[in-house]
Amino acid sequence: MAKTTRSIPPGNPGENDLLGQLENASKAFLSRRALLAGASGAAAATMMGVEGATSAHAAAAAGKTVRWANWGLYLDFDNKTKKYPTLEAFQKATGIKATYQEAIDDNDTFTAKVAPQLRLKKDIGYDIVTMTEWKAAQWVASGFVQKLDDAAVPNKKNVQASLLNRPFDVGRHYSLPWAGIIAGIAWSKSALPKGLKTLDDLFAPANKGRIEVLSEMRDTIGLIMMWQGVDISKSFTDAQFQKAVDFLQKKIKDGYIRQVKGQSYAEDLISGDAIAVIGWSGDINQLNLQNGNRFGFAVPESGGTFSTDNLMIASTSPNKAAAEALINYYYDPAVAAKVANYITYVCPVNGAKEAMAKINPKQVNNPLIFPTDAMWKNLKVFRELNPTDTAKYARIFQKAIGNG
Amino acid sequence: MAAVVRTSGAATSELKKKSLVPYFLLAPGLIWLALFFVAPIITLVSTATKTPGVGIGEFVQTYRWANYLDAITGSAAQFSRSFLYATIATLLALAIAYPLAYGIAFKSGKYKNILLVLVVAPFFCSFILRTIAWKQILGQNGPLFRLLLDLHIVSDTTHLTASAPAVIIGLAYNFLPFMTLPLYGSLERIDPRVLEASGDLYANAFTTFRKVTVPLSMPGVVAGTLLTFIPATGDYVNAEILGNPSTKMIGNVINAQFLNTQDYPLAASLSFILMIIISVLVMIYIRKAGTEELV
Numbered sequence: 013m014a015k016t017t018r019s020i021p022p023g024n025p026g027e028n029d030l031l032g033q034l035e036n037a038s039k040a041f042l043s044r045r046a047l048l049a050g051a052s053g054a055a056a057a058t059m060m061g062v063e064g065a066t067s068a069h070a071a072a073a074a075g076k077t078v079r080w081a082n083w084g085l086y087l088d089f090d091n092k093t094k095k096y097p098t099l100e101a102f103q104k105a106t107g108i109k110a111t112y113q114e115a116i117d118d119n120d121t122f123t124a125k126v127a128p129q130l131r132l133k134k135d136i137g138y139d140i141v142t143m144t145e146w147k148a149a150q151w152v153a154s155g156f157v158q159k160l161d162d163a164a165v166p167n168k169k170n171v172q173a174s175l176l177n178r179p180f181d182v183g184r185h186y187s188l189p190w191a192g193i194i195a196g197i198a199w200s201k202s203a204l205p206k207g208l209k210t211l212d213d214l215f216a217p218a219n220k221g222r223i224e225v226l227s228e229m230r231d232t233i234g235l236i237m238m239w240q241g242v243d244i245s246k247s248f249t250d251a252q253f254q255k256a257v258d259f260l261q262k263k264i265k266d267g268y269i270r271q272v273k274g275q276s277y278a279e280d281l282i283s284g285d286a287i288a289v290i291g292w293s294g295d296i297n298q299l300n301l302q303n304g305n306r307f308g309f310a311v312p313e314s315g316g317t318f319s320t321d322n323l324m325i326a327s328t329s330p331n332k333a334a335a336e337a338l339i340n341y342y343y344d345p346a347v348a349a350k351v352a353n354y355i356t357y358v359c360p361v362n363g364a365k366e367a368m369a370k371i372n373p374k375q376v377n378n379p380l381i382f383p384t385d386a387m388w389k390n391l392k393v394f395r396e397l398n399p400t401d402t403a404k405y406a407r408i409f410q411k412a413i414g415n416g
Numbered sequence: 417m418a419a420v421v422r423t424s425g426a427a428t429s430e431l432k433k434k435s436l437v438p439y440f441l442l443a444p445g446l447i448w449l450a451l452f453f454v455a456p457i458i459t460l461v462s463t464a465t466k467t468p469g470v471g472i473g474e475f476v477q478t479y480r481w482a483n484y485l486d487a488i489t490g491s492a493a494q495f496s497r498s499f500l501y502a503t504i505a506t507l508l509a510l511a512i513a514y515p516l517a518y519g520i521a522f523k524s525g526k527y528k529n530i531l532l533v534l535v536v537a538p539f540f541c542s543f544i545l546r547t548i549a550w551k552q553i554l555g556q557n558g559p560l561f562r563l564l565l566d567l568h569i570v571s572d573t574t575h576l577t578a579s580a581p582a583v584i585i586g587l588a589y590n591f592l593p594f595m596t597l598p599l600y601g602s603l604e605r606i607d608p609r610v611l612e613a614s615g616d617l618y619a620n621a622f623t624t625f626r627k628v629t630v631p632l633s634m635p636g637v638v639a640g641t642l643l644t645f646i647p648a649t650g651d652y653v654n655a656e657i658l659g660n661p662s663t664k665m666i667g668n669v670i671n672a673q674f675l676n677t678q679d680y681p682l683a684a685s686l687s688f689i690l691m692i693i694i695s696v697l698v699m700i701y702i703r704k705a706g707t708e709e710l711v
Contacts, residue, residue: 121675131474221575222556264661270578272661284557285577403468406677414664415672416490416682 076108076334081115081122081138083321084275085298086191088354098350102341108334113138118227118274119147130156130328139329140338146230148187148322149180149396157186157324164336167343170362175320179396188339189320191351192358194293194380194391195231196316198309203287207308211239214288214312220268224277225260225290229409230394231317232272232290236260238315238392245392253405261412272413281307293380297356309380311390318391320360352381464685475680487685491669495693498665501580501655502648505587509595509644510637512588517599517636518629521606535596543590547657550586551577554658578660586654594643602636603629638705646694666690 087096096112103110115138116122123143126136143151151157162168168188175189197208203222208214214223225232234244236256242248263269270286271277278295280286282303296309323342325335341347345363352359353372358381359365365382368375379387397405410416464483466475488495520531538546552558554576564570576582606629614624652667659665666686673683 118675120678124675124678220573221578267660270575270660283552283555285551285555285575403677403679407679410672410677411490414494414661415669415676416494 076331077111078108078140078331078334078338079111079113079138080140080142080335080338081113082142082190083116084114085295086114086142086321086355087112088351098342098347101347102338106337106341108337110338116142119144123147123150126326127154127156130154130326133328135328135330136326138326139331139335140323141326142190142321142323144193144228144321145178145180145319146394146396146402148324150399150402151324152181152186153399156327158327158329158332159185160188160325160339161332161336164333165340165343167340170343170345170348172360172362175360178320181322187322187324188343189360190323190342191294191355192318192320192360192383194311194316194318194358194383195226195228195235195290196293196309196311197235198281198289198291198296198307200281200284200287201306201308203284204308208288208310208312210313211235214290215263215268219288220266221270222285222287223263223269223289224271224273224280224286225269226277226292227272227274227413229406230319231292232260233257233405233409234317234392234394235290235312235315238317239312241314243392244317244394246395248395254408257408257412264413292357294355294357297378297380301356311387313390315390315392318358318393356381358383460684460688463680464688466681468679468681480681483681483685484689487682487689490682491666491686494664494666494669495690497663498649498667498690499693499697501584501587501663501665502645502651505584505591505648506595506641506645508584508588509592510641513592513595513599513640514637517596517603520596520600521603532600535593535600538593544653544657546590547586547653550582550589551657554582554585577658580659580663582658583654583663583665586658587648587651590651590654591644591648594647595640598639598643599633599636602633602639606632634705638702642698642701646698649694650690 088098089095090097099110099112102108122141126138126141129136141151160168165188168184171184171188175192176184178184181187197211197214199208201207204219230244233253233256236259237244237248237252240252240256240259242252242256260269264272271280273280275292275295277286277289277291278299281289281291281299291309293309296307299307323339325332325339329335342351343361345361345367348359348361348364349367349371352361352364353368353375356375356378359368365376368381375381383391407416462477463475465477465479465481466483467478467480468474469476516535520528520535524531553560555561556575556577558576561570561576564576565572570576610628610632611624614628619627649665650667652665652671655663655665655668656671670683670686670690673679673686
């Protein structure tokens with residue numbers, strides 16, 4: 013099924029290149045400035061050589077564009093110049109014009125918006141999308157992505173071995189991990205000076221009405237299931253899942269849980285409306301950088317969830333070569349370290365730790381960027397669900413949080 | 417009349433031409449309605465009876481009418497909550513807007529225009545931002561909560577946001593201008609001589625208000641309550657931002673079914689049912705209230 017719905021057959025780069033050239037030709041025609049920029053970029057690329065890409069490849073990709081949809085606060089950003097330094101460097105080095113948009117704030121919502129166009133094989137306006145593992149699995153299964161050409165992404169060799177063989181994409185032919193996300197518990201230090209260690213601490217009566225949990229089902233339910241003694245990475249029963257949902261529903265009904273939300277729980281931590289949350293590691297790191305170390309984060313003793321956000325090339329993308337050049341660039345350890353230093357999520361690139369020592373030695377031992385072995389042991393990936401279970405569990409979860 | 421019957425052939429064709437003119441004039445509106453109202457409704461109704469297909473978000477038409485039943489029984493709580501919240505919010509908005517409109521219409525003097533601009537001014541700011549502002553006002557570190565805390569009316573364990581009253585306050589606030597403007601419109605039109613006549617007939621101020629002002633302002637009340645109640649019922653922003661999981665309204669369910677579970681048929685049947693219920697309620701209301709002067 014997946015193969016027949018794939019719009020541009022994988023392993024047929026000729027067609028993609030043709031489309032890419034057509035698109036670029038029309039774009040260059042439309043904009044003289046873009047054409048000039050492309051030409052000067054190409055010249056620069058041939059003169060300087062290219063970091064992270066062979067110059068032959070860069071020459072082939074020169075003058076092209078790539079459009080990337082990513083989540084908020086997910087790429088190094090310079091507040092003074094209002095630019096993304098690593099992305100600027102990439103453009104300078106390759107002559108590829110990269111458009112970066114923080115277009116994703118929810119896996120479901122973003123997919124729901126672009127899926128109709130993907131099915132009609134119409135350009136969705138992005139070449140690279142960044143989807144969390146479980147959603148990436150659906151994209152791959154639905155044929156919404158193009159196969160990566162290993163020769164065009166030589167830096168794939170730098171991806172950590174443990175992340176190379178995910179069940180949804182064994183051998184990583186369609187996706188590469190952008191960053192690893194740890195879901196755990198976080199708290200406001202002023203309200204809870206002792207901190208939180210377990211989910212019992214999180215749901216303590218003193219926190220009643222000031223607790224928020226993630227609307228990402230696999231994280232919230234995953235954490236609760238692990239606390240209830242279930243291994244979420246292996247097969248579990250409907251009853252075990254339901255038991256965790258029942259617990260969540262009871263805490264909502266009893267007024268313990270104030271809201272179930274996505275990344276915006278961060279605002280409530282800052283305003284003080286929420287004091288204890290189930291949240292994401294990197295968010296808390298960034299909040300602390302911006303708000304003076306006011307928050308704590310821990311992986312619960314019973315275990316936290318781990319997942320990755322993944323770069324993929326949309327099946328409708330006419331700029332495959334440029335997209336591959338961009339993806340390849342970000343798996344250069346030096347570049348990956350710069351990104352990790354800013355986003356403070358788990359870095360999936362080998363050698364980035366050594367590179368980090370040069371740019372920010374303080375971060376080298378940050379277990380949330382480079383988890384220790386002990387931490388890895390305490391992290392579990394929610395098992396991949398088949399489409400029937402995905403729909404069923406999503407429905408049960410939405411009902412539990414009041415949406416049905 | 418007789419002259420019309422005995423008109424010549426030329427005149428008749430001119431009459432025929434004339435009778436087509438209204439349709440030409442109506443055409444833009446009719447085409448607009450067909451494209452943006454009738455066509456979407458047809459898609460909505462046909463989506464509502466589909467069942468899931470193979471891929472994500474793919475559905476096949478199986479005429480499963482039971483979807484409607486599932487929609488009602490599955491979300492009865494959110495349906496009734498929507499109508500309850502919208503009713504309370506409408507009454508609250510009426511209670512606030514009536515004195516406001518009365519004041520602007522009769523007592524504001526030279527400040528009338530400035531006050532009217534102030535009523536409309538919030539529209540210059542996004543609906544969502546205004547709702548988020550209420551989150552700050554009612555929040556744990558907001559001015560109101562701090563004041564109540566200092567007065568020992570609340571303790572630190574209670575909270576004003578993430579509650580049903582917060583959602584209702586948000587709804588009433590957000591739709592207040594829709595209530596105020598029609599009320600002002602009808603009050604403003606009341607002829608002062610009618611009020612004088614009432615006084616001449618020995619009615620005191622309260623009786624005049626009750627027997628003259630209120631009945632004459634009824635068109636404004638009907639229009640204002642409709643303009644508030646209908647969007648408030650379908651609203652999901654206030655419940656999302658100011659509510660908690662137990663105060664979700666039907667709009668939140670539809671939103672989640674469309675975007676989270678991607679159950680388009682369920683979302684479509686919920687939307688359609690909501691539309692029908694609102695239409696029926698509005699029709700009953702208009703019948704009861706009378707609308708001779710509504711327009």
